[in-house]
Amino acid sequence: MSVIKVENLTKHFGNFIAVNNITFQVEKGEIFGFLGVNGAGKTTAMRMLCGLSQPTSGSGTVAGYDIASQSEDVKKHIGYMSQKFALYEDLKVWENMRLYAGIYGVPRSEIPAVIDRMLAALGFESEKNTLVKELPLGWKQKLAFSVSIIHRPEIVFLDEPTGGVDPAARRQFWEFIYKAADEGITVFVTTHYMDEAEYCHRVSIMVDGRIEALDTPARLKQQFSVASMDDVFTKLARKAEGGEQ
Amino acid sequence: MQALSDVSFEVEKGEIFGLIGPDGAGKTTLFRILTTLILADSGTATLNGWDMVRDYRKIRDNVGYMPGRFSLYQNMTVEENLNFFATLFHTTIAENYDLVKDIYSRIEPFKKRMAGKLSGGMKQKLALSCALIHRPLVLFLDEPTTGIDPMSRKELWAMLRGLKSQGITIVVSTPYMDEAMLCDRIALIQKGKIMSIDTPQGIIGRFPQKVFAVKADNMSRLLSSLREYAGVRSCHTFGEFHHITIDNEQLTIDSLRDALVEAGHKNLEIKEIVPTIEDCFMELTSETRA
Structure with missing residues (x-):
């Protein structure tokens, strides 16, 4: 069962396209890592998924509610x-x-x-x-x-929950995430620690408003023929041009 | 609350010196003392031979400080900010342009833009340019990479190496343990105390145990299994592997391997590895707890 279902989701701010036609699903009980360079559109996408921002076009449901027309129900769940x-x-x-x-x-x-x-x-x-x-x-x-x-809730959104946290506490935090996922709560998490990307069941990487890669950490490493998630990230981020403007 | 206790260290000219520790370790307090913004309760410090208290004006003229929080003027343009800091230090952009060129040229196309309207990466480049425009002897950077994506972190470290090659001494703090490897020497700091100071290789070399990386199909169950053996003295998650150290009197790696296979772990992989700085940090913090 999909807890998040997003199709062609897009958000414009004037001429700037912050989120460009993204499509993906997140399954119940999954730990989903939402990665990307600064300015790639992660926060904008997350705000739409949480019912805080209206999409320019495209559609999505979170916990079974439409993010555009039922945003108050989304927030409750x-x-x-x-x-x-x-x-x-x-x-x-x-x-x-x-x-x-x-x-x-x-x-x-x-x-x-x-x-x-x-x-x-x-x-x-x-x-x-x-x-x-x-x-x-x-x-x-x-x-x-x-x-x-x-x-x-059916799903919890975590925005860089471990930034600056000491190494031991960071690991304890992830054990909490695992426990919640085992209890059926879907976890949608952003992080800049690439070892934490390895703890996710699946990971998406956003570059310039688009999702450029989405798979399990193991398959992503295979796909890009590299040894670590850090290398996968670097390979994709090199392509980014618009993020800095 | 004691933010720092009994901290002693020296930084050599032209060094990149890293203060590595989590939030609340005391890194910012140390920076604020060394940039003469607050006074220490006890102890002394000198910068280029100048005393922190007596010669504070001399020190202020010769250090660049980039605080953790963006502290430029948001309602002034990129160029106005840089001009402002140049003027404060009785210099001009033109005079020291060669020093900031590599960094500033990347935001120069946006020099008429308000600083408050810049992206995170651009704000950081501007802040770094402003901290450098008076050609300081020592540059203090407080957590320049916190909240920054891995790619921009690499870029920043490349810029720091460029500055080092121009003879600038850099003191930089970070909560990211992997960045320790990019410093010439580091101090591991936790709860106001420096636990260890050395080159990254030196700290790793002094790690008292062999470290093994362990992997199997079900990593979460593997973690529980590993923690059941009395001979496993530490066990931490490390991305796609768990890192363990073992007590050789109670357990050998071969007997552990057999026991894990016996317990039904599939595609088990165990290999000895060189410890990372994060392994060292956790070992040191668990010692202080004990």
């Missing part, structure tokens, strides 16, 4: 973790959980149990009353991920 802002720093750990549970429409009666379950899953029981700003970055990111799936 997805989770989203932004790189820049995901948590309220001057609220406590449990207060952030309480807030997001409310925002994502978890029934009021279920919220205390949901918070207890999350604290246990994170091993954060002793940090329940800690202000988020006092947590190390690696912990914050794990917490941000957990609140983004507090309502058990």
Whole structure:
């Protein structure tokens, strides 16, 4: 079953074509890596998939809802973790959980149990009353991920979730992603760490608004006759011209 | 909160010196002290023989600093920004054009564009040009590659090598462990402390264990399996492989291989590898935890 289905999706800003006719599908429970050079159109594409931006042309469904005509329904059935802002720093750990549970429409009666379950899953029981700003970055990111799936969405969008996170915490974070995927949550993730591209089931690489490659990491390496995802990325990015303008 | 504790090191002229560590390690605090923007609580530092406190004006005239956050004037054009910084340091673009040429020429076609309207890669080239326009002795770059795609990261490092060849000393911080290999010497920093300083090869050479890369069809199950053996002393995911070190008194690589095959792992591959800086970093941080 496809959780994301996109056909000929396009977005223009004046004369500039940010996303150019992209077509792809993401299956349930899949970890899908969405890669590309800066300025290739990843953020624009993601914003359309999250119901935050209307496509210029083309169509798509996310969690079964049309991204153009049912964008409010899309928002209710997805989770989203932004790189820049995901948590309220001057609220406590449990207060952030309480807030997001409310925002994502978890029934009021279920919220205390949901918070207890999350604290246990994170091993954060002793940090329940800690202000988020006092947590190390690696912990914050794990917490941000957990609140983004507090309502058990069908799919969660993660925008560079591990930027700047220390090596050990980065790996723990990916174990959380795997666990969520095992539980049937589809994961759509962007990253600039090429070792993390290897952890994805499939990877797409955007160049100048188009998806230039899409396959499993193993097949991409085979297709481009190179040894690493870093080399695949470099080969494709060399072709990019418009990204810098 | 102690951001830095008891940090000592020296950087040689013409070196690319890397501060490698995650967010919160203390890298930015160290930069701000070395560029005389904040004072250390204790300890001393000199730059080109000038004292951080007494000779701060001299230091400010002779360092270039590119902070992690874009801090040029968004509502001034590319050219106006560069002119502004040249004027602040009593020089002109023309006077030092040869130094910034390789970098600035790539954004020069857009010199009438507002800095705020530039793409990420172009903003970075402008910021680097502005930090260089007074021909500093030392260039400080705080996480210039954070949030930048792998291709642009390679480009930036090529520019840094170009600057080094012109005699500029570069102190650069990064959370990307692989960039350590591009520095002449590095300091691994975590929680305000420098854990190790050496050439990248030196740090790798001192790694106390043999490292093996392990791969099989089901990587997630392989990870659980590896963690069950008492003789596996560390096990981390590393892209398409897991990296492990083993305790030779409890386990040999051959017996591990047999056990994994026995456990049903298909297409098993185990090979000894040269450790990466990231292996070293994790080994050092696990030692400090213990």
